[in-house]
Amino acid sequence: MPEQSRTGVKICGLTEEVGFDACVEHGADWIGFVFFERSPRFVTPELAACLARRERGQAKTVGLFVHPQDDDIAKVLDHAPLDVLQIYASDERAQQISEVFGLPVWLSYPVAGREELPPTCPVQRMLIEPRPPKDATRPGGNAQKLDWSLLAGWQPSFPWMLAGGLTVDNVGEAVRVTGAPAVDVSSGVESAQGIKDPSLIARFVRHARSN
Numbered sequence: 634m635p636e637q638s639r640t641g642v643k644i645c646g647l648t649e650e651v652g653f654d655a656c657v658e659h660g661a662d663w664i665g666f667v668f669f670e671r672s673p674r675f676v677t678p679e680l681a682a683c684l685a686r687r688e689r690g691q692a693k694t695v696g697l698f699v700h701p702q703d704d705d706i707a708k709v710l711d712h713a714p715l716d717v718l719q720i721y722a723s724d725e726r727a728q729q730i731s732e733v734f735g736l737p738v739w740l741s742y743p744v745a746g747r748e749e750l751p752p753t754c755p756v757q758r759m760l761i762e763p764r765p766p767k768d769a770t771r772p773g774g775n776a777q778k779l780d781w782s783l784l785a786g787w788q789p790s791f792p793w794m795l796a797g798g799l800t801v802d803n804v805g806e807a808v809r810v811t812g813a814p815a816v817d818v819s820s821g822v823e824s825a826q827g828i829k830d831p832s833l834i835a836r837f838v839r840h841a842r843s844n
């Protein structure tokens with residue numbers, strides 16, 4: 634488990650080779666593909682499969698799905714052999730997906746207050762992030778930062794990850810304030826929506842692990 638020795642890093646929303654190769658080269662632990670059509674980071678299963686072949690055995694691939702049917706996931710898995718499923722769904726549905734596909738499931742879990750932090754983890758990991766703005770067209774990937782003070786002193790006994798509005802400039806502080814064992818970024822390492830910047834990826838990974 635990467636978080637035992639250093640902060641785990643997931644870079645999400647890869648759409649092209651340069652960004653993907655930068656994640657591999659700079660030591661991201663997880664590389665995410667977004668299978669949500671309304672996202673500027675949407676990739677087809679075929680493109681995800683093509684990119685995933687560039688991985689060299691260090692990073693794991695994560696497929697992100699928003700309220701998926703089983704068929705949606707199965708169609709992707711027919712092409713792209715994902716290591717982890719990141720899901721926006723209820724606790725019960727996430728558990729069901731984990732049983733159906735026999736893969737680790739991470740549940741994206743928006744919170745707006747300390748009282749909303751999850752008491753338990755129904756799957757393999759919780760991704761703690763802010764609630765999306767009311768007018769958002771997607772539940773995540775909005776460059777919106779969580780109020781990290783909500784997480785101060787929170788020490789759940791299950792694996793979790795911090796997401797939302799993380800950048801090269803704030804990830805070090807985010808890890809210090811929240812004690813997050815792992816972090817997830819999409820917008821913060823982009824030069825344009827859906828296009829990752831290799832130098833931001835390099836700096837993000839370094840800063841996340843600088844504590």
Ligand SMILES: O=C(O)c1ccccc1N[C@@H]1O[C@H](COP(=O)(O)O)[C@@H](O)[C@H]1O
Binds near residue numbers: 673762
């Ligand atoms: O990245 C997207 O486009 C996306 C679309 C739909 C749901 C989630 C999405 N991304 C996830 O959102 C968080 C935070 O992203 P950001 O760094 O604030 O842009 C992260 O978990 C992404 O995996």
